[in-house]
Amino acid sequence: MFEIKRMSRNESALLDALDNKHLAGDTVVVRIGRNGLELDFRAGRQSDWLSPLPDAYRRPDAKTLIAGTDGAAYYAWDETKLIGQAVAAKHEFRFAKVCDIRVSLSERKKGVGRALIEALERWAWQQGYSGITAETQDNNPGACQFFLKCGYRFGGVDMFRYAALPERIGTPDSLREAAMLFYKLFK
Helix, strand or coil: CCEEEECCHHHHHHCCCCCCCEEECCEEEEEEECCEEEEEEECCCCCEEECCCCHHHHCCCHHHHHHCCCEEEEEEEECCEEEEEEEEEECCCCEEEEEEEEECHHHCCCCHHHHHHHHHHHHHHHCCCCEEEEEEECCCHHHHHHHHHCCCEEEEEECCCCCCCCCCCCCCHHHCCCEEEEEEECC
16 A cells, blocks of 8 residues: 655655656557547557656756745655655646656556546645646657546647757657647646
């Protein structure tokens, strides 16, 4: 069994202590259907473990985020062991944004991620946001499927979001990951 706790300033050193690799290999295909944009997933030939973009690109400074009211971080604990984390921050257009969510490899598919995302959603609702948004990449089909299972709707793709990052400059469009945008509106 695990417990979800909100992170305090004193615990900010634990932020990002968990590995955040994901298995990439399947292909995410965007198509237009009767209900707008839809995703399909196709098995790839080879899978690789990839690390995400550096945290500095994905969210504000953790200590600033935790100290203010514009963000929140939650941890999942299994007795005395850290097994997950989730971070959200104020975003534009009355949305909160999931800046990071990660679960240790040994604890995935056990409800930890869903419990963390629900904690972020409660925080966003309590702050008066109209919804919450999340971003992942087309080389992370597991994250795309996770957000869909949590009730998020696929809202779009941005092919050039990462084009200006130093480690992506010069990478051909067909080899550079695309941003996949997900939304959950509160009713």
